[in-house]
Amino acid sequence: MIIPVRCFSCGRVIASDYVRFTEACTKIINETGxxxxxxxxxxxxxxxxxxxxxxxxxxxxxxxxxxxxxxY
Structure with missing residues (x-):
């Protein structure tokens, strides 16, 4: 549902990486369709x-x- 702040296995902070990952994927979608x-x-x-x-x-x-x- 909501991106976890930390990795469940190792505890590394991943929430900020997820935001940048989705932005990069959106950029590819806009450029290539x-x-x-x-x-x-x-x-x-x-x-x-x-x-x-x-x-x-x-x-x-x-x-x-x-x-x-x-x-809901």
């Missing part, structure tokens, strides 16, 4: 300095549902 591919997402995470696979999992697997739940 398609969703970013896996290699592009990997490059974005590398550029952000997210190296651990547990933190990458937290960012890649998050689905933002807050807008759907908010009316």
């Amino acid at each position: 398609r969703e970013p591919r896996g290699e592009e997402k990997a490059k974005i995470l590398d550029d952000l300095g997210v190296k651990r696979y547990c933190c990458r999992r937290m960012i890649l697997s998050h689905k933002d549902l807050i807008d759907e739940v908010l009316p």
Whole structure:
């Protein structure tokens, strides 16, 4: 629902990285008209300095549902 502030496994702060990750993905969508591919997402995470696979999992697997739940 809401992006966790810290990684569940290692405790690294990931909330700010998630915001920058979504901004970079939105930029790719606006430029190319398609969703970013896996290699592009990997490059974005590398550029952000997210190296651990547990933190990458937290960012890649998050689905933002807050807008759907908010009316209830």
